[in-house]
Amino acid sequence: MAVTKRSKQRDAIIDELCQRHDHPTAEELYLALKMKMPNLSLGTVYRNLNMLSDDGTIQKISVGGADHFDGNANNHYHMLCAECKRLYDVAYPVLEDIEKNAVNFVDGKITSHMITFIGVCNGCLH
Amino acid sequence: MAVTKRSKQRDAIIDELCQRHDHPTAEELYLALKMKMPNLSLGTVYRNLNMLSDDGTIQKISVGGADHFDGNANNHYHMLCAECKRLYDVAYPVLEDIEKNAVNFVDGKITSHMITFIGVCNGCLH
DNA sequence: TATAATAATAGTAACAATTATCGTTATTGA
């Protein structure tokens, strides 16, 4: 179902997600919010994250293991650290033509694209 | 643990995966192989797929839901059909410089990259 | 402002995907 009524919980989830620039999993978000809202339910976090990513208000990112969420809905790229499994933003300029060009190699239509770099973050290199 | 001894099961998994050009999940692979090897175990399929993707013999692809596997270990791109959730190969020429260029936007080192197009395949458009 | 309709919640059970365990079997090097 789509979002119609507001709730304190959803507002808090969006707030928290937009304030942080890591890309937390549902559980990480839940644990952070649980301190301020002690009877928040993990199911509520999942339900809202799904509604919001369905709307396009936030992004869901699957890279193996638990899904990550990103409060920045504008297309941009990510790097996954193979060691710590953290996801980072990569401010690489968006490849504006890639979807148009890719049509020639695809049987169907393209609506978006995602690029994920895999590597090792500085924290894990030292 | 790394691959040391051979097994009929692993050979069959590699064979099947390289013969097909869809990108089956562990369970799809298991069901296909179960016909030829009736006492194959799903755990064996998972264990081997993980060992082989750790080696770089095959690729594991996470796009939400069950992981997909690809017998082609050379870097290439994919499209996910948002309707049927099938994964397709996209023969878009590999962007040779993208990792080198992305280093400027990353705190760490980059070892690989993946590009996934999201769209709707022809089967689902009609 | 009170009320009625119902979206959203908390808590929990169920489910799906994957990994771990463990006793047995198969592979391989000596």
Next chain:
DNA sequence: TCAATAACGATAATTGTTACTATTATTATA
């Protein structure tokens, strides 16, 4: 041929996520 052990099948356990249900909160309207 045999001993060491990787790999197996069967199944239990774990993890991540979704579904269910009774209760609470939000919101449009009277």
